Amino acid sequence: MMAKPKLILLAVILIVVAAFVLLGGPGLLTLENLQRHQASLDQWISGHLLLAASVYALIYVAVTALSLPGASVLTLAGGAFFGNAVGLLAVSVASTIGASIAFAVARFLLQDTLRRRNSNTVRRIDEGVKKDGPFYLATLRLVPVFPFFLINLAMGLTSMRLWTYVWVSWAAMLPGTFIYVNAGTQLGQIESVGDIMSAELLFSFALLGLFPLMAKFVVAFLRRRRVYAGWQKPASFDYNLLVIGGGSAGLVSAYIAAAVKARVALIEKDRMGGDCLNTGCVPSKALIRSARVADTLRHADRYGLDSVPVTGSFKRIMDRVREVIARVEPHDSPDRYRALGVDCLFGQASFVSPWELEVRHNDGHTERLTARSIVVATGGKPALPPVPGLVDMNPLTSENLWQIEERPERLLVLGGGPIGCELAQAFARLGSQVTQLERGDRLLSREDADVSSMVLSQFQADGLDVRLNHSVVAFRMEEGEKVACCEHAGESVRIAFDQVLVATGRAANTEGLGLERIGVETLPSGAVPVEDDMSLRYPNLFACGDVAGPYQFTHAAAHQAWYAAVNGLFGQFRRFRVDYRVMPWVTFTSPEVARVGLSEAEAQDRGIACEVTRYDLNDLDRAIAESEDRGFIKVLTPPGKDRILGAVVVGAHAGEILAEFTLAMKHGLGLNKILGTIHPYPTWNESAKFAAGEWKKAHAPGTVLRLLEKLHAWRRGADRNALRPRKDRQDSDA
Template identity: 30%
Template sequence: MQQYKAIIVGSGQGGNPLAWKLAAAGWSTAVVEKRFIGGTCINDGCTPTKTMIASAQVAHMVANSKQWGVTVNGWSVDLERVVARKDKIVLDYRSGIEKSLEKTENITVYHGEAVFSGPKTLTVKLNEGATEELSAEYIFLDIGTLPMIPPVPGLDEVSWLTSTTILDLTTLPSHLLILGGSYIALELGQLYRRLGAEVTIMERGPRLLNNEDDDVAEAVQKIMQDEGIHIFTGTQLKQVSQTSRGIVCSIQKDGQTHSVEGSHLLIATGRVPQTATLQPDKAGIELDEKGFIRVNDHLETTVPGIYAMGDAKGGPAFTHIAWHDHLIVYKHLTGASASVKDRQVPYCMFIDPQLGRIGLSEKEATARGLDYTVARLDMTRVARALETGTAKGFMKALVANDTGKILGAMVLGPEGGELMSLLQMAMAGGITAQQMKEMVFAHPLYAESLNNLFYKL
């Protein structure tokens, strides 16, 4: 039995920085990773997708270059090179993190799958075949999630893709069918459409982006459709089958059944926590009804000394939240005040134009009975967007009528995430709408549009 002060299961965006902090504090720390160092973000999520989205954006600009007065003849997409560029960046990130962990004093890395064998003990089945027994005073779970595969008749008889496996395709799908209509589906749908595939999105809900306001969802859908993406909402996938022509999806919409044919099928219907194989019940760790780990405001599980970070604990499933989780855990361990209560949860969907969000949506503010006013500005009123030829989308901010404080904001537009971050800082600093309206921004930045946004009040 190998004894440590701390064991971290999973080397994602919460686990790695926590390992470095604990090691620097003198804690003997074991990091257990069953797959790739770096977790979902580095290997399957943010890094590879945003790298390929950049290639797709270049392709889109070349295809539409005439609007900027530039003619490009004889261009083409080399998907093998696109994927190779992605693979190199992912490998560089992954190997850099791995080397840093391995050379850090007080950190031991185990490549294998961890399973609880008791309250503070783990059995690690190493990838090379051996087994190690580990125990620790503290255990931290950063185990992440996996794509959720819905129970659709016929699905087990066809070849389907996930957000992980699709990124390794080196032959472009002629027609990509996507089941799901949220962030992953839209990012990948636009990505492969811009690389040259025909794309059809099938969403069970009445509209895309169920968590967003109606006007946001409608604007995003129009952007997708303007690029030639076919969208079916309010549909139920009844059957999937393989034919000589490809994959056929039988969908039901408004009481009628339709057939949609494509060459490839991407399942993008959400994600589930990787808790089952960990056998947390052997440690006494409680899960919720969906299999996510129950934690308190300090991210401690139902077992004292065992904490959970990142997506597997439920809540906002974003890399930056997993990273912030490690700060809350570390501060709590050192006696400082830290909690998930009232922390800001910004996020950005990397379609083009970007969708950045912070704070309350109109749906949320109305549900809380808040007294607020909405400031809205179309990107066609933003000088920088017009000058760069990227004037799609709009931005809006919710402002409290009594204090003038910003309650929430959304930017659907070029560099929408960056603009959202400015509004996030304004919210954190208590800067009012009046102050933003009179702020001096350099001309002609996108940031300057925030003056005009709040003048709309």
Template identity: 35%
Template sequence: MTADFDAIIIGAGQAGPSLAGRLTDAGMSVALIERKLFGGTCVNTGCMPTKTLVASAYAAHLARRGAEYGVVLDGPVRIDMTRVKARADEVSRNARTGVENWLRGMKGCTVLQGAARFESPDTLAVGDERLRAPRIFINVGGRANVPDLPGIDRVSTLTNTSMLALESVPEHLVVIGGSYIGLEFAQMYRRFGARVTVVEQSPRLVMREDEEVSAAIREILESEGIVVRTGAQCIRFAPHAAGVAVGVDCTAGEPEIVGSHVLLAVGRRPNTDDLGLDKAGVATDPRGYIRVDDQLATNVPGIWALGDCNGRGAFTHTAYNDFEIVAANLLDGQARRVSQRIPAYALFIDPPLGRVGITETEARASGRPLLVGRRPMTRVGRAVEKDETRGFMKVVVDAQTSRILGAAILGTGGDEAIHGILDVINAGIPYTALQQAVPIHPTVSELIPTMLGEMRTVS
């Protein structure tokens, strides 16, 4: 027997529960299917637990610097990793429980647990149950990519998920991948007391950023004792008495690194393998991401894909925005599009990197006349007062239209201060509107108008 609903949502990640709330409020009957943990990546293995760990690592780092602030602590700083892990687990558990309770108490929403699989464009199977609806929303998220590197099947490795299960600090953590996830784990575990080596195939860290941003990030990490190996063109693994031997072919440095633990942080892949998308006729790209149009509809009428599985964004905030786009278009008579979204994100090392829009490199490649402003954090009063002066802020403006094209703030509070620039870009107003603002002193944001006033023409 097949149960009929007005809508089916696959996955209780960032977009799914909120969409269920909007649809049920509109009077629709909704079935929401979750195969494992409510809340998705962010709540369980992403933002919430990792940023809780980052906060603990920051506390340890600040405690070690206590004497610089005139605060004297007796004896060395010790890490209680069991307590650190318990705190992160509690944050995730509370959020996960909250999401599940909300859904189970939602009028008009039927919650099913199990793996969903398409049987046709409008019918899904969950175990022995069959569900049918004219509207199906796929929100299945993604997971860590495990590359087929030489010897990887002979050793034990960790991903961002299994890292969260550690109850002790590794003696030597080797991080494969020098981008956002890898660098956050690298710094936090260095601050917990581990030796850390980052191995990156590309010639520099976080390749999507401008070279000066990459260089500054590397300098920050190396200043804390993290070893960075870039240009590793032939990464390979072998068992070793002390853990894992990681072979690297770099232009400099030892050809082999021996670590007690290895973290793979080399990208993500969508959880679309076992959905039976072929039975529904839903098209995917070669990497398994579901192809969607500018309003997140798939090639099959009545089926949408939201969140990480559609390849249009890899962040919690973009997944939530996917929900907003779909709900506005279906329920509010709007015509919102993914292409209207201003790209913005952060790298949560310390100090954090806040980024919005395009980089200076990308702007220069367009050939348009530019204005570029830059200010080191050593000239930001708030950073000086906190004695956290590493990094800089930079903004890129179209000289003809006076519109801000992009900005980066690598420095204390950069992940928060960047939002003032994001708001101006999103509003489509000239940079002069922000330049003429009167910001609060002392803050990091107060130096943004100053930086805009000091911009120089570049070609």
């Protein structure tokens, strides 16, 4: 609860602001009003210059301190009434004092509350303050796209010292203040139509219009000078682009560079294709397919056939997984990329400078390579939680799982996220006795509760022993048996197992890159902090994929890679900011879970008003025909509108169904457009149309439909009096 001094100060501020509005303050601080009284004000100021400047400065301090509208007009007025010298002095001092008061008030009143409620935003600002200090604030002050009153309030929430804020704000605002005051000075000198076309006035307004561009250029120049200080840029380069890492992000980056005829080299220390091909998407989906076939055979009675016991060699299943990898491998092979024009090198790369890498080739020799831009796309790896005794259990992860030849009889799976859920269900359907542990209160915690509940029900039907709210505290050997010691509801739980599969998170691959040599600090997860254009500390250095986050999907890595490559090659001319507004993902459990945009829970947490339209797949003819009639579609839309804010599909072929909603969101198509599109019958994608139909039914115009009902009845002759005026009907009855 807010302390009494804070309440008193807040009350005073609210009273002053209310009085300002009620007494017509906003109308007073307009250019039209000041021009209307310019003659009388000029006369009074000429005789009371010091007093007038002092009163003006006090008004300016009050306006900026209270974040009231009118500061821009007051700045122009300062030049018009006092001229460049006095106006600049009054405005620069008053604006700095007012901004500092707003800064201090925000810190006193709101810092604790807003840091809790807007932790992510404040954290990003704090990181900028800690990283760049005064330069970060100066950047915000110089670029007019950031409203000054928001800067005052936001910076008050950070840890910046007040004195630093004062002098940096004064210095950084001075160029813009001069341009605005000078424009006001020229406006104040207009006495005839000819003055409007004077060179001085035109030049002042040209400066006013060009200032944002000039400020942006100056900020970029100063940033480059600052970050590259102490480094010697090579006179020439071996490559236009060097890419570290041959996974999805690295391959796409190299492909784009080669496609636009840039000279590009791709450096990979192990196997091309990265996690997706070798240890992630491809092998896991191959295993999941085998598991689904096993489940189909085991429940063939659903299709009018005799169910059969599932037998076979687990080794043959894993051989098939490796065959699938081998068939996909040519898509990511060195031969293919060399044919495209990419130099494929195999070895460990480490930074020497922002433009230079040292490459230790796998054959033992070392060389140094330079490039105008470098892309870090080294991917990620499974992270082992620091649980005592875990390493001694020789744990399986999504990385080494594909080397086993025998199916674990008792498999313990740590983690209830997408990877843990996919693999736990697959092994259960292939015959393992699976126990899955999750610290939280549900599986797939990023999804809505009804989604998690449906997945849990299917897991239990498949025979999985799912333990929610279980925390593993230690692993040990007891009487020759592997045991996990857990805590649940304040009690100790002992779980015996043969092998443990860890799927509790991932960490970025940044070891050995030498990032510390060039001053790039990594996050606790090992990931590197990137800007909106995917650049790192240096404008020519980029990162994409798992090493950059925040998404750990192959398609997200490819999406980021486009920005990294294009900005790396053409960023001196124009830079593109990565767009995450429409990011779909699929969890390949049974039922599949596919989502794009907001979930219902996220909308509630963010206070976003929305309607939820639901369509159950047990109504879909194709689902009924295939005995897959379980699941649902949820679509979020703004109240009364058909624009899609988010969609989730739970059921068979959910990933394919989701594509239509993703396309619609990306290109601004609403549910009415989906409803008006012909879908072939009977297909799974008809469900998208039927979901749109559910929304349309809920928004049917009731009054119009009732009138139409009466019209149709009248046209049938069923009730000729239905549309006649009441008086006529009474006369007829009489």
